[in-house]
Amino acid sequence: MSQHDTTNDTDADEGRRFGLSVGRRDFMKAGAVGAVAASMGTGLTSLASTAEAGGTRDALVEHTGDWKPSTCAGCTSWCSAQILVDDQTNRVIRTRGHEDSKIHGKNDCPRQDLAIQQLYDPDRITQPMKRTNPEKGKDVDPEFEPISWEEAIDMLADEIAELRENEEPEKFMVTRGRYTYLRPILYSYLPQIIGSPNNISHSAICAEAEKFGPMYTEGEWAYRQYDVTESRYVLAWGADPISTNRQVSHYSNEFGDLLDQATVAVVEPRLSSTASKSDEWLPVEPGQDGALASAMAHVILRDGLWHREFVGEFADGENRFVPDKQVDPDTFEESENSQGVVEWWNEELSDKDPEWAAERAGVPADQIERVATEFADAGSRAISWLGGGPVMQVRGSYAAMAIHALNGLVGSVGNRGGTLYAPGTATEDLPAPDEYVDEVAEEGLDNEKIDQRGRLEFPALKDGESGGGVVTNNAADGILDEDPNEIKVLISYWNNFAFSNPESQRWEEALAKIPFHATIETHASETAWFADLILPATHHQFERWGQLRSTGNGYRTINLHTPVLADDPDDPEDVLENGRLWDVKTDETEIPYLLAESLADKGFDNLLEFFDEEFPDPDSGTTLREEYAGDDFRSRELRAQAFSRNAIKLRTQPMWDPAYRNGDYDWPGGEEFDSWEAFRERGIWHTEKWEYRHRWPSEGGEFGTDSGVFEFDGETLRNALEGHADRHDTDVDTVLDVCNYQGRVDDEDAPNAFVPHYEEPYGMGDAESYPFKFVDHKDRLNREGRSANTTWLHEFRDVNPGDEPNKDVTKINPRDAAELGLEDGDPIVIRSPAGEIESEAKLWEGVRPGTVAKTWGQGHWAYGQVAAEEFGEAARGGSNNMVIGADYDRLSGSSVYYGDVQVAIEKR
Ligand SMILES: Nc1nc2c(c(=O)[nH]1)N[C@H]1C(S)=C(S)[C@@H](COP(=O)(O)OP(=O)(O)OC[C@H]3O[C@@H](n4cnc5c(=O)[nH]c(N)nc54)[C@H](O)[C@@H]3O)O[C@H]1N2
Numbered sequence: 044m045s046q047h048d049t050t051n052d053t054d055a056d057e058g059r060r061f062g063l064s065v066g067r068r069d070f071m072k073a074g075a076v077g078a079v080a081a082s083m084g085t086g087l088t089s090l091a092s093t094a095e096a097g098g099t100r101d102a103l104v105e106h107t108g109d110w111k112p113s114t115c116a117g118c119t120s121w122c123s124a125q126i127l128v129d130d131q132t133n134r135v136i137r138t139r140g141h142e143d144s145k146i147h148g149k150n151d152c153p154r155q156d157l158a159i160q161q162l163y164d165p166d167r168i169t170q171p172m173k174r175t176n177p178e179k180g181k182d183v184d185p186e187f188e189p190i191s192w193e194e195a196i197d198m199l200a201d202e203i204a205e206l207r208e209n210e211e212p213e214k215f216m217v218t219r220g221r222y223t224y225l226r227p228i229l230y231s232y233l234p235q236i237i238g239s240p241n242n243i244s245h246s247a248i249c250a251e252a253e254k255f256g257p258m259y260t261e262g263e264w265a266y267r268q269y270d271v272t273e274s275r276y277v278l279a280w281g282a283d284p285i286s287t288n289r290q291v292s293h294y295s296n297e298f299g300d301l302l303d304q305a306t307v308a309v310v311e312p313r314l315s316s317t318a319s320k321s322d323e324w325l326p327v328e329p330g331q332d333g334a335l336a337s338a339m340a341h342v343i344l345r346d347g348l349w350h351r352e353f354v355g356e357f358a359d360g361e362n363r364f365v366p367d368k369q370v371d372p373d374t375f376e377e378s379e380n381s382q383g384v385v386e387w388w389n390e391e392l393s394d395k396d397p398e399w400a401a402e403r404a405g406v407p408a409d410q411i412e413r414v415a416t417e418f419a420d421a422g423s424r425a426i427s428w429l430g431g432g433p434v435m436q437v438r439g440s441y442a443a444m445a446i447h448a449l450n451g452l453v454g455s456v457g458n459r460g461g462t463l464y465a466p467g468t469a470t471e472d473l474p475a476p477d478e479y480v481d482e483v484a485e486e487g488l489d490n491e492k493i494d495q496r497g498r499l500e501f502p503a504l505k506d507g508e509s510g511g512g513v514v515t516n517n518a519a520d521g522i523l524d525e526d527p528n529e530i531k532v533l534i535s536y537w538n539n540f541a542f543s544n545p546e547s548q549r550w551e552e553a554l555a556k557i558p559f560h561a562t563i564e565t566h567a568s569e570t571a572w573f574a575d576l577i578l579p580a581t582h583h584q585f586e587r588w589g590q591l592r593s594t595g596n597g598y599r600t601i602n603l604h605t606p607v608l609a610d611d612p613d614d615p616e617d618v619l620e621n622g623r624l625w626d627v628k629t630d631e632t633e634i635p636y637l638l639a640e641s642l643a644d645k646g647f648d649n650l651l652e653f654f655d656e657e658f659p660d661p662d663s664g665t666t667l668r669e670e671y672a673g674d675d676f677r678s679r680e681l682r683a684q685a686f687s688r689n690a691i692k693l694r695t696q697p698m699w700d701p702a703y704r705n706g707d708y709d710w711p712g713g714e715e716f717d718s719w720e721a722f723r724e725r726g727i728w729h730t731e732k733w734e735y736r737h738r739w740p741s742e743g744g745e746f747g748t749d750s751g752v753f754e755f756d757g758e759t760l761r762n763a764l765e766g767h768a769d770r771h772d773t774d775v776d777t778v779l780d781v782c783n784y785q786g787r788v789d790d791e792d793a794p795n796a797f798v799p800h801y802e803e804p805y806g807m808g809d810a811e812s813y814p815f816k817f818v819d820h821k822d823r824l825n826r827e828g829r830s831a832n833t834t835w836l837h838e839f840r841d842v843n844p845g846d847e848p849n850k851d852v853t854k855i856n857p858r859d860a861a862e863l864g865l866e867d868g869d870p871i872v873i874r875s876p877a878g879e880i881e882s883e884a885k886l887w888e889g890v891r892p893g894t895v896a897k898t899w900g901q902g903h904w905a906y907g908q909v910a911a912e913e914f915g916e917a918a919r920g921g922s923n924n925m926v927i928g929a930d931y932d933r934l935s936g937s938s939v940y941y942g943d944v945q946v947a948i949e950k951r
């Protein structure tokens with residue numbers, strides 16, 4: 044493993060290649076990282092040689108520094124972590140899972156180590172940069188120049204102040220990707236006080252369609268945790284939990300035991316890591332999961348394998364779920380826990396037998412029978428594990444409902460060995476800004492959002508509400524069409540929308556159109572290429588305050604991000620001096636605070652007043668100005684850091700402040716700390732353990748649906764769809780027609796719109812010109828989009844079944860390859876109606892004939908010297924999002940990645 048050579052940076056024309064005119068000082072700084080690394084190497088070697096034989100590893104761990112708590116945000120597992128910081132060099136040398144975590148203990152996943160490469164990446168942005176070339180475009184060198192924080196913040200404040208003066212605050216926009224739970228400050232409160240409704244999150248390019256399933260069956264717009272230690276059957280749908288998905292660390296720990304005690308079956312068009320280690324692989328035709336789910340439900344009911352206590356029973360005990368026969372609802376006595384199973388059978392399942400599904404899904408009927416039977420034979424200790432693959436598709440919402448409803452049929456919902464949610468946590472909401480919102484802002488906030496959510500064609504029914512969710516990728520069209528309004532000033536943070544959105548070419552255009560764009564990132568990403576201002580961010584795992592949470596093994600933990608490089612993280616001076624490598628600041632706290640000060644200079648002081656009034660240190664009551672008076676920029680920077688610390692203390696106060704938790708606060712139970720220092724030093728807090736079945740109405744609980752029970756008949760969905768139709772003075776059938784679904788309210792020839800049901804996949808591209816289905820999947824070493832510039836990502840690409848180190852291959856079944864005349868290593872072009880990319884053929888049996896699979900995450904033309912072939916000039920590999928067109932599962936607002944994407948493959 045070689046850290047890429049920092050001495051490259053001194054290459055004479057590097058500045059030009061980077062498109063960043065960087066001064067000599069920066070190269071020297073980069074050089075200094077290299078020097079530390081080199082000297083550390085010697086230090087460790089000598090330390091190792093003095094340690095006792097066999098104990099070198101322990102010597103390293105025990106004697107070189109302290110393990111400090113933080114959080115890994117490498118994926119949505121958000122594992123609590125511990126970081127070993129070397130005493131002598133103040134350098135992070137190791138990370139691991141937090142030893143006290145009841146979810147994963149010290150065991151993390153290998154991706155944590157890549158975070159260290161991110162931290163010390165010589166290509167990080169080390170100080171603010173301003174664009175000097177007013178022209179914007181992919182092929183236009185931005186000609187960035189370094190500037191001071193004071194100048195940078197002033198520039199941004201000028202732009203915002205101007206919008207306010209012109210009474211057009213709705214032309215301001217914030218986008219976010221990953222975040223910590225200090226996010227409301229930048230993502231919600233800042234635009235609210237300025238007066239813009241336009242805060243757009245990445246959620247709909249992430250996994251919203253997945254949440255649709257549990258929402259419209261049991262009323263939970265949330266991810267599940269899976270009780271794998273108690274389970275006897277795991278049926279994973281497009282989820283690859285030892286490689287991606289959520290809680291990879293925990294599920295990887297448990298996977299060996301799981302295979303001993305349970306059967307694992309994986310529904311996947313490609314042989315994923317999990318499929319390769321499981322008992323059954325159902326190599327589904329992309330987009331046809333809904334057919335399998337309906338057929339499995341059919342078998343479970345036909346054979347009388349459902350869970351009586353959860354679902355109910357025929358009054359006389361005779362099973363009337365006979366294929367092709369309708370059931371009289373009066374003959375069935377529903378349990379207190381659920382409703383509508385008879386309707387589901389009558390409207391959808393009665394004729395969906397395994398033969399019917401086999402024809403569509405390309406999986407043998409006897410395998411469907413066997414898997415459905417063994418799944419239900421595990422009783423309630425069976426998991427139907429819903430990943431993004433089967434549902435981030437044009438009509439994916441209904442497949443999500445069907446797949447999740449299988450958990451209802453076998454009674455594994457909230458039950459031992461089944462699908463659990465998170466026990467209640469003791470975080471507190473940050474102070475609310477409502478009092479600081481003035482009239483100009485109120486008017487701005489009345490505008491429609493730029494992603495057009497809630498329009499007839501974008502129901503985005505999060506939490507049952509019309510327009511309740513985001514339609515991330517459509518914001519690009521909103522910006523381009525100035526519909527509902529023009530966007531003049533954008534702050535983007537912790538995302539790379541010009542790369543991560545399907546048909547990302549549209550974002551390049553949209554970003555080029557925005558007159559002023561500031562981005563807060565660690566790297567010069569594709570998005571930064573279009574920015575006017577790059578504000579360099581602290582690294583989330585090592586250099587800042589924040590908080591995330593993990594859910595697994597029956598618990599939820601609250602995990603702190605701490606600035607581990609500072610000796611005393613509570614001391615703002617120490618954090619600014621020692622807590623970060625470069626002249627970088629924290630997106631969610633310090634930057635909004637500095638901006639508030641600068642806006643106040645320009646006559647708009649609502650934001651500053653809010654921060655000053657509402658964010659004192661909750662321990663001492665000291666306000667920011669009492670702690671650091673003075674109006675020079677240094678005092679402001681210190682207040683900004685104190686603000687960060689106070690914000691995290693306020694957010695976590697119930698956990699560490701006995702007086703607070705014993706007051707009015709509705710304490711949910713869980714660990715109790717007696718002081719901030721005690722909590723901060725440990726950095727992790729546990730809930731109580733999930734109590735099985737406590738939400739079952741038969742046990743005195745309630746589900747979050749409109750009916751309060753688990754719904755097989757989609758009553759909550761009916762209400763949500765009717766709400767959306769009413770808002771547009773139309774009927775549900777029109778909504779479904781406009782949104783491209785097949786279900787209807789009352790039409791013999793169409794599926795019932797409310798029950799979980801099969802919808803045919805919809806091809807993006809005609810099958811004749813684009814004969815292959817494209818199967819996109821995450822890299823085992825992707826840290827979402829953030830490990831792109833680490834060498835290990837590229838060196839170890841073969842941790843993905845079928846991939847090759849340092850290459851970006853496309854996996855093609857040898858039978859298809861023979862027809863195309865392709866051999867291993869042949870250069871190819873992948874073409875779709877959206878665009879084309881270049882790749883290399885890899886003949887591999889692990890993909891279904893008729894499909895090609897390609898790992899996501901390559902194809903950067905910016906981001907850094909490792910990520911790109913030539914920074915700003917040439918891409919390394921091909922970005923899948925250039926061929927995945929922009930389309931939507933409109934009921935959830937989700938972007939489509941799977942099932943419907945069709946491509947042509949040609950030899951280059
Ligand atoms: N290693 C790693 N892990 C991660 C992340 C990461 O970047 N890297 N990111 C995290 C994030 S942000 C998220 S949202 C989660 C998402 O985690 P998941 O929801 O589990 O993952 P997706 O990437 O949406 O799912 C893609 C999978 O579906 C399969 N697939 C494609 N088409 C179909 C189909 O038609 N049917 C079926 N059944 N499967 C299909 C693909 O082969 C792939 O295995 O992962 C998190 N975990």
Ligand SMILES: Nc1nc2c(c(=O)[nH]1)N[C@H]1C(S)=C(S)[C@@H](COP(=O)(O)OP(=O)(O)OC[C@H]3O[C@@H](n4cnc5c(=O)[nH]c(N)nc54)[C@H](O)[C@@H]3O)O[C@H]1N2
Nearest residue numbers: 220245249537538539543564565566568580583827828899
């Ligand atoms: N084809 C395809 N596309 C996908 C996916 C896929 O599986 N296939 N996955 C989708 C999913 S699930 C998601 S969640 C999105 C993720 O996509 P985005 O939400 O766009 O986020 P990332 O790409 O992870 O963010 C990368 C940016 O974060 C910056 N960054 C890195 N570390 C930090 C930090 O500590 N602080 C700050 N402020 N910035 C930092 C980097 O400079 C970089 O530009 O991508 C989606 N896009």
Ligand code: SF4
Nearest residue numbers: 115117118121122152
């Ligand atoms: S599973 Fe995700 S959050 Fe946990 S250590 Fe790995 S990358 Fe980090």
Ligand SMILES: [Mo]
Nearest residue numbers: 119248249250
């Ligand atoms: Mo995601």
